[in-house]
Structure formats: C-alpha cells, structure tokens
Amino acid sequence: MRDFTPKAAVVAPAPSQERAEYEHPHLLQNYRRTPINIVRGEGCELIDDRGNRYLDFVAGIAVCALGHAHPAIAKAIGAQAATLVQASNLYHHEPAGMLATELARRSGFGRVFFCNSGAEANEAAIKLARKLAFRKGETERRTILACRGSFHGRSLGTLAATDNPKYQEGFGPLPAGFAFTPFNDIAALDKALDRSVAAFIVEPIQGESGVHPADPAFLAEARRLCSERGALLIFDEIQCGMGRLGTLFAFETFDVRPDVVTIAKALSNGLPIGAMLIDEQAASGLQPGDHGTTFGGSPVPCAAGLAHLLLRDQLDLDAHVKQVGALLWDGLVSLAADFPQAFAPPRGRGLMLGLPVREPFEAKSFMEAARLEKKLLINAAGNNTIRIIPPLIVSAKQIEDGLARLRAATQSVLAASIAASQSRSAT
Numbered sequence: 001m002r003d004f005t006p007k008a009a010v011v012a013p014a015p016s017q018e019r020a021e022y023e024h025p026h027l028l029q030n031y032r033r034t035p036i037n038i039v040r041g042e043g044c045e046l047i048d049d050r051g052n053r054y055l056d057f058v059a060g061i062a063v064c065a066l067g068h069a070h071p072a073i074a075k076a077i078g079a080q081a082a083t084l085v086q087a088s089n090l091y092h093h094e095p096a097g098m099l100a101t102e103l104a105r106r107s108g109f110g111r112v113f114f115c116n117s118g119a120e121a122n123e124a125a126i127k128l129a130r131k132l133a134f135r136k137g138e139t140e141r142r143t144i145l146a147c148r149g150s151f152h153g154r155s156l157g158t159l160a161a162t163d164n165p166k167y168q169e170g171f172g173p174l175p176a177g178f179a180f181t182p183f184n185d186i187a188a189l190d191k192a193l194d195r196s197v198a199a200f201i202v203e204p205i206q207g208e209s210g211v212h213p214a215d216p217a218f219l220a221e222a223r224r225l226c227s228e229r230g231a232l233l234i235f236d237e238i239q240c241g242m243g244r245l246g247t248l249f250a251f252e253t254f255d256v257r258p259d260v261v262t263i264a265k266a267l268s269n270g271l272p273i274g275a276m277l278i279d280e281q282a283a284s285g286l287q288p289g290d291h292g293t294t295f296g297g298s299p300v301p302c303a304a305g306l307a308h309l310l311l312r313d314q315l316d317l318d319a320h321v322k323q324v325g326a327l328l329w330d331g332l333v334s335l336a337a338d339f340p341q342a343f344a345p346p347r348g349r350g351l352m353l354g355l356p357v358r359e360p361f362e363a364k365s366f367m368e369a370a371r372l373e374k375k376l377l378i379n380a381a382g383n384n385t386i387r388i389i390p391p392l393i394v395s396a397k398q399i400e401d402g403l404a405r406l407r408a409a410t411q412s413v414l415a416a417s418i419a420a421s422q423s424r425s426a427t
C-alpha cells in the first residue's frame with residue numbers, strides 16, 4: 001500500500017526566504033537560482049555548504065559526462081594550466097590541433113572550429129552558411145530555417161533562430177533572415193526549404209523545449225531536401241551530442257549525416273568550449289579573417305576535451321549509456337504507468353529523458369520535493385517536463401536509487417495535493 005500521509009517536509013520553504021540567504025548583492029539577477037550553495041562535486045554527487053549530498057541528475061545541464069572532479073580530467077587541466085593557458089589564435093599550439101584531430105577522426109568531418117559556448121558554435125554555423133552561399137555567388141540565399149520549439153542559444157543571431165517568444169521579448173530588432181518550420185512535419189519542410197534557404201538547423205532531440213526527439217524520417221528527408229536544394233544541413237548537438245544518446249554524435253544514433261555539427265556542453269566535461277565540425281566541402285565558406293574569437297580553442301579546455309575523449313573509450317561509455325539509459329527508461333515508464341494522474345509516458349533516448357507532467361501538477365513541485373526530501377537534483381524543461389540528464393558514468397545502482405527517490409518525491413507531491421484539496425473542501 002502506498003503511504004499518502006502528508007509529511008511536513010512536503011511544504012517547501014517559501015522561495016524568497018530560502019533564497020535570501022545566498023543571493024549575492026553584486027550578481028546580476030538574471031537567473032532564478034535554486035537556494036543551495038554547491039561547494040564540491042564527486043562523481044555523480046554534488047555537496048552543499050551544509051554537507052548535504054545530492055544525487056545529481058542534472059550534470060551541469062548535460063555537461064559533466066564523466067561526473068564531477070574526475071581525477072583524469074583534473075590532472076589534464078592541471079598539467080596544461082602549469083604549461084600554457086593562452087597563446088591566442090595568432091599561433092599554433094598542440095592541444096587545439098590534437099583535439100581537432102580526435103574529433104575529425106571520430107566524426108569524419110574534416111575541419112573543426114573552436115569557440116567557447118554552444119551559442120558561439122551555432123553563431124559560427126549560421127555565419128558559415130551565409131558566407132558559403134555568398135562565396136558561391138548565391139547572394140539571395142540568406143535564410144536560416146529552424147524548427148518550431150527550437151533552442152539554439154541566447155546571442156542575437158542564435159536567439160533569432162530560437163522559437164521562444166519569452167526569450168526574444170524586448171531584445172528586438174533581432175537579425176533578419178530567420179524562418180521556422182514545424183518540427184517533424186516533412187510536408188511543411190518540403191514547402192519551407194526553398195532556394196532562399198542557406199541552412200536548415202535542427203536539434204536531433206530538442207532539449208530546452210521539453211525533450212522532443214526528431215523522427216528519423218524527418219531528419220532523413222531534411223538531408224535529402226537540403227542536398228537537392230543546395231542548403232546546408234546543420235545538426236545542433238550541443239545538448240544531445242557527446243555521448244548522451246549512447247553514440248558519440250547524435251547523427252550516428254539517427255543515421256543521418258549533416259554538413260555541419262555543433263557541439264559544446266560535455267566536450268570538455270565542464271570547461272567552457274564549443275566546436276563546429278564541418279564537412280570539407282562546406283569549410284571553404286570561412287577563410288582567414290572571416291571569423292574568430294580570442295579564447296576559442298585555448299589550451300586548457302582543449303586538453304580537458306582530449307582527456308575526455310580518450311577516457312570515454314577506456315570506459316566503453318557508449319555501451320554503458322545504452323545499458324543504464326534502458327534502465328532509466330524502464331523506470332520512468334513504470335513511474336508514469338503507476339501515477340498516470342501526474343505523468344504522461346517519457347520521451348527521449350539514452351540518458352536524455354523527459355517525463356511530461358500532467359496538469360494541474362507542475363514539474364517544479366516534483367523538482368522541489370526531490371531536492372528537499374530526497375536529495376535528488378532533477379531539472380525542468382519546456383512547459384512542464386521533468387528533464388533527466390545525469391552524468392554518463394552514472395551506475396545502474398545510482399539509476400535505481402534516483403528512480404526510488406523520484407518515486408518517493410512523487411508520492412509526497414500527490415499526498416500534499418490530496419491533503420490540500422481535503423482541507424479546501426473542509427473549509
């Protein structure tokens with residue numbers, strides 16, 4: 001029998017009270033931070049200043065693939081920091097060249113451009129697409145076509161390619177030449193992808209809008225149409241790439257080869273980095289002087305990225321992600337089946353899963369109950385979806401543990417809701 005007795009701890013402290021303790025007067029208030037103060041990370045756990053240990057199923061928002069404070073990554077960072085931190089892109093240095101070589105070898109894309117974030121990688125891809133068309137004399141080919149529900153970043157260019165009015169509001173005028181087509185609608189894509197389109201940019205799994213996977217047929221048709229009509233196909237793998245789906249690149253999972261792939265987040269296991277991988281034919285779009293960044297491809301993040309790639313082979317991480325991802329999937333399927341009033345069936349692949357929350361419940365309530373009562377960190381995406389993106393090294397035992405904590409948090413939220421409606425009907 002489930003125990004639906006309300007527990008005092010279900011009632012979260014008022015956010016303003018909790019937050020006041022840690023809000024820093026000099027930090028810009030552009031984030032709604034959870035009121036805990038993280039001081040350390042160990043593997044799949046985060047530790048706060050009160051000694052609470054949290055099971056971390058957020059991983060720095062799909063960043064810490066090898067978990068926190070991995071000794072091999074720390075060693076690579078330390079060794080590189082003690083040798084050379086910055087030389088600029090005026091000169092050659094080994095770490096960037098070595099990481100580019102590894103990425104090219106593993107992806108089959110001949111050229112790599114490094115930058116410092118996901119938004120910058122997409123910004124570079126947008127500029128590449130337009131400049132390539134310009135160089136070919138196709139000066140009318142300017143449009144960047146993106147999908148409804150997309151998220152490609154917060155810089156002005158990538159914001160223009162992001163289908164989220166809330167993120168765009170008040171920042172206009174945004175750059176012109178961006179258009180949107182419904183996600184997974186082949187007929188609409190066929191219509192929208194005319195000869196004014198320089199590139200079609202798509203996330204193989206939309207992350208921020210609530211973990212929505214593309215239909216493989218949609219991506220395959222996008223490939224065919226882009227080739228037929230002379231547009232570049234760009235896969236934004238910033239969230240779903242770097243092993244999260246059980247293959248190093250998402251395009252391998254979907255078996256569709258784009259012209260350009262953008263990656264960031266997990267590449268250096270936590271250090272700021274972004275990269276654009278380019279098919280040799282498209283790479284001529286950007287020539288010396290066309291684009292650049294001071295820090296892009298600097299030695300320390302590149303050394304960390306290299307250590308990450310070498311380590312993932314030793315750990316056979318792809319096989320592991322498939323195995324624990326299936327376990328997590330099965331657990332979420334049974335959670336949704338046991339609590340159909342709260343959840344719809346899960347979505348996603350590998351270790352990028354979303355559990356849609358049904359009204360009148362809110363993902364936020366489950367997040368808070370999980371954190372406050374069960375010391376489990378999960379995150380929300382889109383309108384109302386719990387997003388689960390643990391470190392890729394998460395063990396089967398930790399998956400079971402996380403699922404048990406989520407189940408208990410769910411019981412608490414439901415119990416609190418029953419108690420609240422009973423007290424309403426009593427008054």
Ligand SMILES: Cc1ncc(COP(=O)(O)O)c(C=O)c1O
Pocket residue numbers: 117118119120122151152153154203207208236237238239240264265
């Ligand atoms: C699919 C996708 N593209 C781009 C970005 C932007 O990356 P960054 O925050 O590193 O600029 C994100 C970040 O969440 C993302 O998920």
